[in-house]
Amino acid sequence: MDKLRLGVIGAGSVVREIYRHLYYHSDYSHLLSIEGVADPNEKALGEFADQYGIPANRRFADYHEMIRRVKLDAVQVNTPDQLHREPTVFALENGLDVMVAKPLASSVVDAHAMIEAARKAGRLVTVDFHKREDPRIKEVATRYHSGAYGKFQLAVLYMLDKLCVADPNYRPQYFASADFCEKNTPITFLTVHMADALLQMVSLKPIGVRATAYSQKLPSLRPVPSKGYDMCDVEVLLENGGVAHIVTCWHLPNTAHSMTVQSSRLICTDAMVDLAIDMPGCREITENGIHERNPLFRNFEPDGSVSGYGISHPGNLYRKILRSRNNQMSPQERDEMTGPFAMGFYSTVICEAAGVSIEKGRSIDGVTRGTEIDVAELLRQRIGTAADRYM
Helix, strand or coil: CCCEEEEEECCCHHHHHHHHHHHHCCCCHHHEEEEEEECCCHHHHHHHHHHCCCCHHHEECCHHHHHHHCCCCEEEECCCHHHCHHHHHHHHHCCCEEEEECCCCCCHHHHHHHHHHHHHHCCCEEEECHHHHCHHHHHHHHHHHCCCCCCEEEEEEEEEEEHHHCCCCCCCCCCCCCCHHHHCCHHHHHHHHHHHHHHHHHCCCEEEEEEEEECCCHHHCCCCCCCCCCEEEEEEEECCCCEEEEEEEEEECCCCCCCEEEEEEEEECCEEEEECCCCCCEEEEECCEEEEECCCCCEECCCCCEECHHHHHHHHHHHHHHHHHCCCCCHHHHHHHCCCCCCCHHHHHHHHHHHHHHHCCEEECCEEECCCEEHHHHHHHHHHHHHHHCC
């Protein structure tokens, strides 16, 4: 087999912005044959399928029908986070490998169920956390694990979006639903990225989580206010006693130099490391302001192809799935790919624990100070004795 027969589940904004380039305009396109697409949203389904000539009999409102009727090797799940579990498990039970757009799942229960389904089926579930392919994060991870920095002690990681992302009054509207930021938080949308990046760099399990959430800017918006949180600070206690603060928000002034302002500082016993992730070296000063472009993430080449780590990370995952289906993957590599760090399990743990922390917290003047959540206890409450596998 030299090409994966792929079914696409969900054809919305993440496909429009990233994955269509991977499927049809990248160095990995020759590895993939898009055999079908499923999305209950007729408009999203039609736009993607029409653009790339997917015939009517390969378009489905229901992914179950696509998997039953089309010969596939793998599917990609691009649904909202809370809907990852069901299509993933169904695909695995039908002998398919799966790639999921980050995160693995929105809850510990779902993440564990997906891991178990993959184990029972003997198939792969991979997760596209594209920051893992960012060369700066890869370099820090390599140097940390070589011992160059000593022991991890403290980190502060920022991922801060412009207000236009969350403002229901902004046009064109960023999210499909005006109440997105009331039903979600910066934790579910942004913290998961930085949590995974941190864990990839230091490979330490979280043992405690405490979050503080701010709801001060969004309720003041006019004419339509939002009841959502502006900003969240998630404090993570790691198994070696080190602590990380992951600060995420979506209320920066729209004059910010980048849609997402992000940086990190790690302090270890023998080094301090700064990562100015939002300054990749391409700064524009025009009549419209100062802007940072990130060609490291996504770069449109002169020949029409698209490159960057936003493409290469999922592309390399598909390359591994293809090797697995051709029985070319060693047991050691398979074990590494199916471990909880690789599958992003602990990132889901951190985010769910942060949400529980806020729910149990106390609010003063729009600021909710959460309680500390013991991760082992949370896992036992959610998945019982299976928690021992992860701790």
